[in-house]
Amino acid sequence: MTRRDRLVLIGIVLLAVLAGGWLLVVSPERKQAVAEQAQMESANQQLQSAQTQAATARAAKLRYTAAYSTVVSLGKAVPPSEEVPSLIYELNQASHQRNVNFNSITTGASGGAAGVGAAKAGSAAAAAAPAGFTQMPFTFVFKGTFKGLAHLLGEIQGFAVRTTTGGLLVSGRLLSIQGVDIALESGGGVSAGGAGAGAKGAGASSAASSNVPLTATITATAYVLPASQGLTGGATPIGPSGAPSTVAGGSAGSTTTPAVVRVAP
């Protein structure tokens, strides 16, 4: 073996040793470092996500009082239970304001053709009511003048309205009127209302100036919150159900208190 051959052999062995060291020791460590970098980025993303959640939760906590007030206010429009007495009271108040006689209220749609059609629509809608609201069809009968009845309809729908600024104004029960059947009070129809028909403009045409008594059968639907939610979902003015402050306050697990809605602001 010449000297040149010996040097070449030494170089090969040297490169082999260094390559082995790289492959067996350094390279795995570098791969682990790269993997750890990805893990670190993942943890960083988790942290950012958690921080976002926490910020949202803190903001929700700050808004809790206003949110609670809103939910309670909305409970007037859609209460947690049927609240038929309060509905009757509201309708009675509204009809008195319009000089209309509140004649009857019937649970369920039992009016004429309008009522039947509306009842079908209502029953179809019951399955997909928004936010799980339960629908309660009613049939109301009012007696009064055309003008009074028209204004009464506005009053009823004004229990819950959108304001011009886009907000909600709630002063009573949310009602969706599906049908209105107005007839002469003496029984409806031309023959029964011969006297009324004989006078031109006895009906709607001159309603603004006439005092012909009319009977209005209104088919409407009220809404009730799902029983599983209650008015506030178990929340109290102190805090929501399960919140740390509520637990500390000893209010955890308290049942829904519909009485909360009766607290006047």
Added chain:
Amino acid sequence: MKAVNLIPPEQRSGGSVGARSEGAVFAVLGLLAGLAVLTLLYGVAHHQLSSRRAEAATLSARAQQVQEQAAALAPYTSFVALREQRLQAIAQLIGSRFDWAGSLGELSRVLPSDVALSTLAGTVGSTTAGTSSSSSSFSSSARAAATSSSASSAAAAATPISSATPPGAAPSFTLSGCAASQAVVAQTLVRLRLISGVSDVTLQSSTESGSGGGGGGSGSCPGGDPVFTVQASFQPLPTPLATSTEKLESTVATSAGQGAYSAVASTTAGGGR
């Protein structure tokens, strides 16, 4: 003075150390240098690995801590979500209603003075607009209206219903009464089109009382005046536009009626409903 090499000439052939060791020195030096580089690279990688592991552990711990904080406040988030859900649902229900008062008010203004109504039936979602065949002679668009009404009703039925008065449902008024003459009936048809939102007006019948018809009512009008039945179809209820919850929330308010409501509700709280 001249330097003199005292090593015997036969022993001078060794030359350099490398030459004398026949390359072993280079091998050792190369090996050492290579090992030093490898050690350096390994150290750098190991340092990165350690620091990244520590940082990942720290981040994970912080993330868990923050998550626990968020979880502790989750009921607040859920409650706010509940409020938003109800706001949107109620706004949607309100937005999908028909303006009965406004339409009746307009009706009273547009009807001719020599027309007397005996009945007025208003419905939302009625599909009876296309059932009258006698209307075509008076309303050129009656058939088209009937078709479009049926189509809209079908569309309303196909779309998910979210309200008792769902978007897409077409309100309609069916008016029956007496008019001074057939010309007044025609005038009534024209006037009814002036009501906001009316898409079509269809005459179902107009029969003079003495002629034995009477599709518009069960009896007759005085003096043999025509008895008519007219249907005014409105445009389908629009789909409420989505409104930001902030906008809804910012103006949620209750009016003065709440006190009275509260009083009644309080009385019902203890009793059965």
